[in-house]
Amino acid sequence: MIKQISLFFVLCVFVSMNTRAQVVEDFQPSPVNQPGSAYPQVNSEGRVRTQIMAPDAKSVQLDIGGVKYDMVKDENGLWTGESAPQDVGFHYYQLNIDGASVPDPGSLFFYGACRYGSGIEVPSDDQEIFAIKDVPHGHVHEIWFPSESTKTDRRAFVYTPPGYDKASSERYPVLYLQHGYCENETSWPVQGRANFIMDNLIAEGKARPFIIVMTYGMTNEISFGGLRNFDIKPFQTVLIDELIPYVDTNFRTLSNQENRAMAGLSMGGFETRLITLNRPDVFSYYGLFSGGVYKSEELSEHENLKLVFMSCGSKERPDGVKSAAAELKSGGINAEYYISEGTAHEFHTWRRSLHQLAQLLFK
Amino acid sequence: MIKQISLFFVLCVFVSMNTRAQVVEDFQPSPVNQPGSAYPQVNSEGRVRTQIMAPDAKSVQLDIGGVKYDMVKDENGLWTGESAPQDVGFHYYQLNIDGASVPDPGSLFFYGACRYGSGIEVPSDDQEIFAIKDVPHGHVHEIWFPSESTKTDRRAFVYTPPGYDKASSERYPVLYLQHGYCENETSWPVQGRANFIMDNLIAEGKARPFIIVMTYGMTNEISFGGLRNFDIKPFQTVLIDELIPYVDTNFRTLSNQENRAMAGLSMGGFETRLITLNRPDVFSYYGLFSGGVYKSEELSEHENLKLVFMSCGSKERPDGVKSAAAELKSGGINAEYYISEGTAHEFHTWRRSLHQLAQLLFK
Structure with a gap:
């Protein structure tokens, strides 16, 4: 029994580490960012990563493709997080800051989902x-x-x-x-x-x-x-x-x-x-x-x-x-x-x- | 001394009530709101009032004309607040949610202050x-x-x-x-x-x-x-x-x-x-x-x-x-x-x- 639990634990740690290792660190700014804005970014897998300063927030999420991804705060109050890989092309998204749904100030804004809000471009072979x-x-x-x-x-x-x-x-x-x-x-x-x-x-x-x-x-x-x-x-x-x-x-x-x-x-x-x-x-x-x-x-x-x-x-x-x-x-x-x-x-x-x-x- | 304190207290309450009474309750949605959005609003004094749902936030501010105005949360997590009277015409503004500076999702977005962000129109006699x-x-x-x-x-x-x-x-x-x-x-x-x-x-x-x-x-x-x-x-x-x-x-x-x-x-x-x-x-x-x-x-x-x-x-x-x-x-x-x-x-x-x-x- 202990052996089984240990194995399960080791397996979970492995899966967790493996998931992290799978994020390819070749993120580039989205071409539809605000002028001069380094974030949001997209990597070659189609993952979307964004950042926002929110030093007093308890929870910040990236909300894209119907899924909310928890972001993580550093010691300066800068939150960073990324999504699972997205399909190539254009996607609407937003941020959730302590329960408020708001546009990501780093992106340009597009009319979709019945409002002007953030959008991101995931590179495609035929772009x-x-x-x-x-x-x-x-x-x-x-x-x-x-x-x-x-x-x-x-x-x-x-x-x-x-x-x-x-x-x-x-x-x-x-x-x-x-x-x-x-x-x-x-x-x-x-x-x-x-x-x-x-x-x-x-x-x-x-x-x-x-x-x-x-x-x-x-x-x-x-x-x-x-x-x-x-x-x-x-x-x-x-x-x-x-x-x-x-x-x-x-x-x-x-x-x-x-x-x-x-x-x-x-x-x-x-x-x-x-x-x-x-x-x-x-x-x-x-x-x-x-x-x-x-x-x-x-x-x-x-x-x-x-x-x-x-x-x-x-x-x-x-x-x-x-x-x-x-x-x-x-x-x-x-x-x-x-x-x-x-x-x-x-x-x-x-x-x-x-x-x-x-x-x-x-x- | 007690009399003085009481007078001071009464005076403060009076000033406070009087300040409140000065907000004219004839707010109307801004003409440059997102389609169907009831807020932000402007009253005949040129005060800007906005609302945002942020149930888990500790602090939300309306940031307009270089001044940050504290907003107040109700029991449902809806924050409301208004500014001092603004000049007639168009103003850029933003919200601060637990330290994050973001556009107000209720407004349309305009390029100014080196980024696309919220804007509001205060009615003028010559509009x-x-x-x-x-x-x-x-x-x-x-x-x-x-x-x-x-x-x-x-x-x-x-x-x-x-x-x-x-x-x-x-x-x-x-x-x-x-x-x-x-x-x-x-x-x-x-x-x-x-x-x-x-x-x-x-x-x-x-x-x-x-x-x-x-x-x-x-x-x-x-x-x-x-x-x-x-x-x-x-x-x-x-x-x-x-x-x-x-x-x-x-x-x-x-x-x-x-x-x-x-x-x-x-x-x-x-x-x-x-x-x-x-x-x-x-x-x-x-x-x-x-x-x-x-x-x-x-x-x-x-x-x-x-x-x-x-x-x-x-x-x-x-x-x-x-x-x-x-x-x-x-x-x-x-x-x-x-x-x-x-x-x-x-x-x-x-x-x-x-x-x-x-x-x-x-x-």
Whole structure:
């Protein structure tokens, strides 16, 4: 019995030491830190480490990916701690200081989880798809468009491709691109890096230059449990009757169905699906990123449909996307699917999905 | 003696009650809160009140205007506290939780004090100058321009007036507008609300439509004490040799001296002064907002100078600005000054200054 206990004790110490030894000490500052901030950092395993001065605190935790990791205080009151390895790509996170949930002051802030809060970038093998390279850059316009139906002026971001402002007469196709639940119109142009993905694809000759319009999908006023009762009409009115006419008046667009696409991530895919089914006359390209699938019978009367694109992370339900694409193809519809390897329901899946879809649009 | 003590005690209680009674209970959520967030709030006296759940904290403080105000915990662990009355306009602030300085998760975040952190808006009588009204809105373009001298692609924000994207041939004058020390290129288009100030002036017919370009002034890498040794050359090169040519190529500008202005706040005024003195051939309108003054002898060889504009808050040193304007006028220079009533070295002074200057430019 004593022997067994001793063995168990030795084993526990070994496991504990081994766990410590497994943290690879090659941490680097996250590229989305505040200017000049050394923390948070990420190592080659994808562990996130951060620090904060809190000399009088009893408990500080790093809260990421749904798990809270205890941090440790040194003699100066500086707390340090790290997470388990995270998937590649972008993650929202926060700190808990004696029970208060607050942003980490070391990181930049991003709109997700229904609030502006901390974000971190875990390096990926394909991160150069959204890097800021020495190539011609398009512009991201912040616009405010009038909305009769909501009695407000509403914000959208509009990406125009490199050379748009120089070219005085060229007209461009348009992708309307929606964020997910608890995100907003900043999510695609900021953490989604839609503009840099496009700049790089255009520089490589892999995508036709087009305009991207990103606005708030009015998704966040409902409870997520209330999704079945979600009424698409208010947003459909803003998008179809107010935003599209504003964009077609104020930008040099090709303003017909054949040159108009709609895509969205997660609940933005849900919205894309509903709006394209309600209004088969408006868009010719449909994209659902981790946002459901179409059945061919739903699309039987969609006359000018050029492409259905569906995607998700390999850690989501890739089989559903694959079988839906096969079913659409068997129904005579041009369908493509994409599975993001090693990622879940997060922004890296959706950056990669945009990178794929953009190469297929308007060709 | 006992009588004296009693009197003192009664007096203290009275003062204490009276102090409490002085807090006017008409607090309203700040307009720059996170979506759906009830706190922070501001009352008609300009007091800031905020709340945060921190059940295990020993001490929480509201840190605003250089003063830390103790907050009080209720039985549920919710801390509440308020500041003394603040000047009208925009203020940066933070919370201190058991010694940790963190953003208030209830507010939106703004770049100032050398980091993105919390901000609050204290209502002012003239806040409609920057309100989002039902008028035509210009666009704020996020652009990335190549910079040989720094071997980077650099970000700027470009305001184009309403109708710019519709009008296919009209060309516009340009104002280059700089932020202050520990701010960046987001400060003018976000908390400065430069775009809404312009939209409203143009709608009222009070300003000629022009373009505004806002980039990072490379101010924050130096220590503030090192200002005397500040070398303007790196930023002057970026601005004059790289950004201006990019803007003149990519936007429909009137690309000559007579249609080009430079202005800046605080250290951005200091930069404006140095650059306009080094390069009298580039700009015809100079604006210093809480950012120093010119002497007429310095400008004796500035041949195409149309206007010198100097301003500050009434709580700064208005006499210096007034006497400098008088001295310039006596030297035959078209000089104007503006004093922002009731404000100090903060963004409301500078919003009002832009509102004044914009009405004088390019006329």
